[in-house]
Amino acid sequence: METLKNICHQFQIEKTILNIEVLASGHINDSYLVSCSNDVNYVLQKINSQIFTNLNNIILNKVIVSSHLKKAYLEIGSKYQIAGFIKSKKDTFFIEAYKGCWTLMEYISNSKTIERAKNEKQVYEAGKLFGNFISKTSNLETEQIIETLPKFHSVPFRFFQFEKALNYASTSRKKEAQELIDLVFDLKSEMFQLSELKEKNTFPIRVTHNDAKLSNILFDQDDNGLAVIDLDTVMPGIVHFDFGDSIRSICSNTVEDSENLEQTTINLNYFEAYCKGFASETSNLLTTKEIDFLPLSVKTLIYIMGLRFLTDYLNNDVYYKTAFETHNLVRAKNQMALLKSAIKNYEEIKVITYRNFNLKNIS
Numbered sequence: 001m002e003t004l005k006n007i008c009h010q011f012q013i014e015k016t017i018l019n020i021e022v023l024a025s026g027h028i029n030d031s032y033l034v035s036c037s038n039d040v041n042y043v044l045q046k047i048n049s050q051i052f053t054n055l056n057n058i059i060l061n062k063v064i065v066s067s068h069l070k071k072a073y074l075e076i077g078s079k080y081q082i083a084g085f086i087k088s089k090k091d092t093f094f095i096e097a098y099k100g101c102w103t104l105m106e107y108i109s110n111s112k113t114i115e116r117a118k119n120e121k122q123v124y125e126a127g128k129l130f131g132n133f134i135s136k137t138s139n140l141e142t143e144q145i146i147e148t149l150p151k152f153h154s155v156p157f158r159f160f161q162f163e164k165a166l167n168y169a170s171t172s173r174k175k176e177a178q179e180l181i182d183l184v185f186d187l188k189s190e191m192f193q194l195s196e197l198k199e200k201n202t203f204p205i206r207v208t209h210n211d212a213k214l215s216n217i218l219f220d221q222d223d224n225g226l227a228v229i230d231l232d233t234v235m236p237g238i239v240h241f242d243f244g245d246s247i248r249s250i251c252s253n254t255v256e257d258s259e260n261l262e263q264t265t266i267n268l269n270y271f272e273a274y275c276k277g278f279a280s281e282t283s284n285l286l287t288t289k290e291i292d293f294l295p296l297s298v299k300t301l302i303y304i305m306g307l308r309f310l311t312d313y314l315n316n317d318v319y320y321k322t323a324f325e326t327h328n329l330v331r332a333k334n335q336m337a338l339l340k341s342a343i344k345n346y347e348e349i350k351v352i353t354y355r356n357f358n359l360k361n362i363s
Ligand SMILES: Nc1ncnc2c1ncn2[C@@H]1O[C@H](COP(=O)(O)OP(=O)(O)OP(=O)(O)O)[C@@H](O)[C@H]1O
Pocket: 023, 024, 025, 026, 027, 028, 029, 030, 031, 043, 083, 105, 106, 107, 108, 109, 111, 112, 113, 215, 216, 218, 229, 230, 231, 232
């Protein structure tokens, strides 16, 4: 507590610190709720410097995007909020202390996070909020935002990593994963498409969140979306990264490491709800080409995640934390089952997308 208090005192806060407690201890950040006098609260975060090596740029991205959104929300009197970052007494937005890199941001009160969606309203609200994020950052110059994790959603890059892992993998792990390996090769050319189109400048480069999952949204007590959080991976990208990853993570009927593959399908009601919310904020902004390829982004982002889990399994689990021997294989199988469901329901996915985004010319 004293250590954490000392860290907080290096930031420009005027109120007296009353209490500091753990808010969340995640894979990436350790987060603390700092309660001060006059009901002023902050979130103190220690960023994992092993995962992120270029912390300066990550924090710069976070500060630029959050202050841009804050201004935009204020101007239009938006119901949405964004946590602003507090400067340190040295006028920087982070401090280095106790072998870590620390930021302090505003705490969004009366909020909650939801791990898994329970109803369509929550999914609609998530779509609306992530759509709003895309639309309200669309006038921000992407040149200001640094690509802190290059090729993060590049399929050729992920495929290259996979092939490298395959070369060094043990015979037993390769054997266990053979069916998935075959599927990865079978789908390769279609799954490369989106990255190839991006390289050909088919789509506008936008500010994308790149970790657009449900738990990175704060809701109010009535399940209305309040704020997008966790801007660690904010980068220049294409809208498909966020749309596809949201569908992958929010609209599956099972959790990412469920072994119940029969149940691992796309929830089309949730898909419709997400589209409706996302489209309500972005359909006037997105180009026809962007909308046209939203359905493909669903398949592609699931493929990427399946590929990453499979790669880590072949690499003997060096990246993702695992709870048991075949955890990464189970995750990869789950994602590939979800991908098969997306393939099976692709026509419906297209119809729902184009209807919600008012696109007449279906490709
Ligand atoms: N500004 C805020 N106001 C209120 N609560 C917050 C705020 N920022 C973060 N939190 C809480 O802290 C938790 C962790 O925050 P965040 O998502 O930034 O960290 P993380 O470690 O990167 O998480 P993960 O790796 O699971 O995505 C959130 O789920 C939320 O409950």
